[in-house]
Amino acid sequence: RDPAAEAAVAIAESFAPGVVLAKRYRLDELIGRGGMSLVYRATDLELQDTVALKIFTQPTNEDALARFKQEVLLARQLIHRHVVRVYDIGTALGARFLTMELLLGEDMHTKLTQGLSLRDGIDYLTQACAGLEAAHQVGVIHRDIKPENLFVTRENVVKVTDFGIAKATFQKGLTVAGMVVGTPEYMAPEQAHGHMEVTPRADLYSIGVILYFLCTRTLPFRHSELVPLLLMHVNDPPELPRLRNPALHADVEQLVLELLAKDPAARPPSARALGERLIELRLRCVV
Template sequence: MRRKSSIEIGLELGGRYRVEEPIGAGGMGDVWRGVDLRLRRPVAIKILPAELAADESAVERFRREAETTAALQHPGITVTFDIDEHRDGHEQLIFLVMELLTGRDLGTVLAREPHGLPIESVVSLTAQAADALAAAHSRGIVHRDIKPANLFLLDDGRVKLCDFGIARLSDGTQLTAAGSFIGTPLYMAPEQFRGERLDARSDLYSLGCVLYELLVGSPPFDSGDNPAAIMYRHLNEAPAPPRSRRPDVPEHLDRLTLDLLAKDPAARPQSAAAVVAALRGQPDPGSSTVSTATTADWGPGHRLQSDVATRQDRPPATVEPSRPKRGRRAGVVAGIGVAVVVLAAGTAVALTWDKKAPPKPGPTPTPSTVSRTPQAETGPLVPGWKTMLAPQYGIAYDAPPTWTVKGPDYVIWFPDAKKNILAAEKGVAEIDRGKCTSAAAGLRGGMLSAQKPSKDQLGTLQYAAADEARKWASAAYGGAGAHPRPPTVSTGQGGNITLNGIDAAYTTVSVTTAPGGDACTPPHATVETIAMTSVPGSSSGPTFFTVFADRDVSGQVSSEEIKKVIGTIRPYTCPPGKRPQNDNTCR
């Protein structure tokens, strides 16, 4: 939770810059309109949030933004004038002074153009952005957060590249903590999600996402506020060609967009200058021939054949979320923890997991007590247990007799203070203790697809499982009332498992709650998540099965019982002649 700052209208920073009114927010601070009292000119002042000023890494990124942008002299890059500090009592403010821009960012422009912009405008805007990127890349600077909100359209039609708050020098200067990535998931390159070394081609992938959105009105992969689903799609799915959504898109622009969105950086254009040349029909700077705005020969490496083979002829199908029925606890305010993300226009977010190494493999949670005798499709694998059928996800699983198996359209969910739904699951079996739910299991995401995913897909699923488990831990066990503080979440066992013919990834996290929670929030808890491959093209990402349980409560669920529940996960399909519905029934 952000502390109240002493920033007020009329405040004079450093005895030179007067604050006048807030005008926006970026990944590294709020932006205010101000006046340079010495030179008598309007300026934009970005102020690092007070709670981040105590964070050395945040301060370092903020200072690096000043150094980075001050070194860039290009008409398409926002000019930086000054960086300074201001002390007000015990509070220290660090601020950046930049040129004041008049106009709108492209995020605002796109909000008014839900079907995309005119082709001529798209080409002009993208070429200007690529030209600015070429200047940054020539100085060894990777922006790492290219998105519509960071591209500002001036009133005279020029585009300015803004917010180098998370930029990184290509010499490998590291400004983020180990095991984390920073950016905006809707526009991030696959290698950025994997935490790999980034170069100019990562910015070009993000530029491809922007180009795609300028053409059709929405990003290539949009999964609502589910960062794990967005990550999964960027890593595994090819986007629908823009021409399939907007037939008047020229073929060469369609090809350029798809080449920018290649999963393999080597298959993308190798420089921003090459993108500019293709857009403007000029000679490619890296070639002796004249560009005809095609992308067949971008440089070393060509478009991956797998990308071409998996491109769809139509937009991905979407699955409408069901309406939440109830919350786990009355009056819960879920703290937004390390990996819980609510995406908002113009806001960069950080998703974090323990990435020192893949989680150490633990024992496959398929206990010897599971019956191996043939069962009816809807019967339990563990004698005496109850079966939960979830055809919407292509899954069935068993729950102990002390658990309550809920109806097919029942949803367990957690809201934040603004009533945003941070996590929700269907196919729920749970233990209710009065107003509290002390254990629950359920499903979310897409429908089960390949039961034998590739090695690369399993690697992606490991990260998705870790992200999902941490999100659920933070949402379900955040503080309540006046202390909405996130819990401490630590990763335990994890790895790849096989469950009744399904190859999947799993992660176990331990939760220690912050002081100040309500009576339903115990001091400790466990969350386990299984991530499975879903139907290609699903907007809901992997198929997730998550089970959580309170610790240090009366009659608590044992770890062995949780493993038995997980060990019963199996494929389930509707009877012949019926199809799965979004309300988790077969009709």
């Protein structure tokens, strides 16, 4: 018996369409499911507004709750066209939840499986950079940029989502030294290392991994086991993108390699600077 798993199942079973949480949010439809959360379309009965409501199904301890509250407070500071808007936080039926802007569309991962062009992909990453610049300006590093966390609305507006493991650069504590957080395939070397300072340029590395995939249709580093994969990010140079896609413009390859530099100082200086480079490359080098 796994008590934590059983508790998670019990929490998940408590929530069904029609249930009202905190006397305010009526669950209307399950629209997403992850390993640690459920996402519902819900109605805010107080404001008569439709929202997305994310329920965290894993039981929490005090440390996790403190981290969760800190992250929500950070996310609420971010009001930007290219960042998903977070509204409210609460607990109900033994679980934490948060409400946020309801988005209609699909994430960039889905777009990639449908054969997203390099031109459109660069446009999406340029928009993501604008959202990341806003986050970095208030001291928030996302730490888990990947296609699943870049949502493309029906109007083709990109929203950076899920600042769930973000950390304020201006706050100390609440993240254990040596704790590796992020998604291994997209993780910057300094994150994979676990004991190095992580700066906003870690998010730019992750953008570089997505750009590498857009250019080559493969990830720069792949391994079925976690530790060897992390060590590849720390130690191995990526295969040159133009070996996989000879038609790729040399200047696009150059930017990919800069983004995937092991030394953060060798990457572009900011998300804003990267966005400007992407705009220029899209106009000049990408058909």
